[in-house]
Amino acid sequence: ILNKKIVVLPGDGIGPEVCEEAIKVLEAVAERFGHRFTFEKHLMGACAIDATGNPLPDETLEACYYADAVLLGAIGDPKYDNNPAAKVRPEQGLLQLRKSLGLYANIRPVTAYDVLLDHSPLKSERIAGADMLIFRELTGGIYFGEKGRTADEAYDHCTYNREEITRIAHLAFQAAENRRNKLTLVDKANVLETSRLWREVVQGIAPEYPSVAVDYLFVDNAAMQLILNPRQFDVMLTENMFGDILSDEASVIAGSLGLLPSASVGNIVSLFEPIHGSYPQAKGKSIANPIAAILSGAMMLEHFGLQAEADAVKEAVQNALRNEVLTPELNAVSPYTTEQVGSFIAYFV
């Protein structure tokens, strides 16, 4: 019997709606397996700016430090996106949270679900069986380097050191050992010094994992290979910016961004969030797919060491997929609401 305190940052747009469903499912798991999960909500993102002027209020960060895990909905609001002069942005809260909690590895599984092959823009025979795990470095690179502006010029500095690359590379190699023993490093080592350091570090670590075959791809080629032949990938390892682009791109394999969870792990506490954004146009319409948030909850359970519980959630999700208990982007004919999908999955946990 586990007792866990989960801090929930519902965030903006559809974030709160999908978090409710993830909580519903985690509560069903607690009930069925006899655990005790408590949920404590805090502000982050645009809603936090509106309420406090700060996208990541101190008390939110403090609550995360003392949590057993963090569940995040989504953050972002278009009123900041198209305003280059905005001084405070929701994204700063997320970036600061990642940095403060030391969440250096963002892990995103991408699977072509058999029952959803028709929904992918890719031909079924190309994606059937595709199943990869993307490791995106999350607290370094151009996101966190020095940045600035003069009237006529802007700059963003990308830096990486050996330690930052080494720690996530070990995680990725270990994951590959437990999967199909293949790791692909994606970089731009023909142009960037940081990429050459990535390649050097990964080449140096590889002998420690003799069962893992290592492959090196330039990012432009990787962006193409992901679509041409997604089955070639097992574990993909890459830096922050490339990982942002490639993991969103890879979502087309699953058929909907609304299915894809992620875990961000570090040394203090880990954070779980759907890879989709705040999707403001859908807010309040009950059309948001809660499965990405629910599967993020399953990744949290695995992180707690609760494999049977995580499997129960994944099985219930498969059940929803098989029975087409799905939101409109995946079931246009007789769509279910966000709440209905969440309740169905919670019921079958």
Added chain:
Amino acid sequence: ILNKKIVVLPGDGIGPEVCEEAIKVLEAVAERFGHRFTFEKHLMGACAIDATGNPLPDETLEACYYADAVLLGAIGDPKYDNNPAAKVRPEQGLLQLRKSLGLYANIRPVTAYDVLLDHSPLKSERIAGADMLIFRELTGGIYFGEKGRTADEAYDHCTYNREEITRIAHLAFQAAENRRNKLTLVDKANVLETSRLWREVVQGIAPEYPSVAVDYLFVDNAAMQLILNPRQFDVMLTENMFGDILSDEASVIAGSLGLLPSASVGNIVSLFEPIHGSYPQAKGKSIANPIAAILSGAMMLEHFGLQAEADAVKEAVQNALRNEVLTPELNAVSPYTTEQVGSFIAYFV
């Protein structure tokens, strides 16, 4: 009657083979339309390193300055890619050439050819009719910023100034005016200062082109939208690194990287090159698709103001596509060689 001197940089891998076919077709055009094109070959890339120690020998650069146009095959050799310690790299030659000639805009048309819909990994109904023009900034950003290494750290600096963004933005807006009046700026303005400058400059220029509707997409979303709904794009404008990734990714729409040409324009002389790489595994096997190089030649003709000539080449290419006179990646059943495809197209010009 035009008299044009074309400098050819065949480069590495399949570069020389595909250049031969592009030259063959341009010679057929000269013959049929009564022009005089002369071709002068120079070293660039790995072959130039092997011969001179320098990926861009001075005499090559000088020849380009005095040319009416430059045709480039492809550069790159795996012996440099997996060697982080290599001091000289073929890519440096290409980057230095772009910088020295001021080739600030790389223009890549991507079309879903009706007769090739089956070859795309994307479902036909998603891509039918897709037709976009990608403007990639080519002499700024992280490719050309200060970069360096210490034992444990590496850095790459990304900078952009107003002038660099303004000049390519005008080209992109003008192209949109002559097409379907839509321009999409791709950036990461929620994180990067350079992206915020891009957005600011484009927002500032937009009123000068009132007929053009402007859209802003984050690069992660764009990487997904390109696959989900490629028809939404008309002109796409983006910075160097994002353009590298997105334009290779977009190639899946056409069904083969071997079909896609590009033009790199600047103030001194313009350069035309297939977007594919040197594909060393295919070198000497006569399986490389020469169409990307041939269509790069057609873009050169347009650049010379020879629209009828360019159209004749494009029509001859369509003829090859319709009759499946194609290399093995597009015609597995009865493939033609590189030379046969080139000769067929030259014959029908």
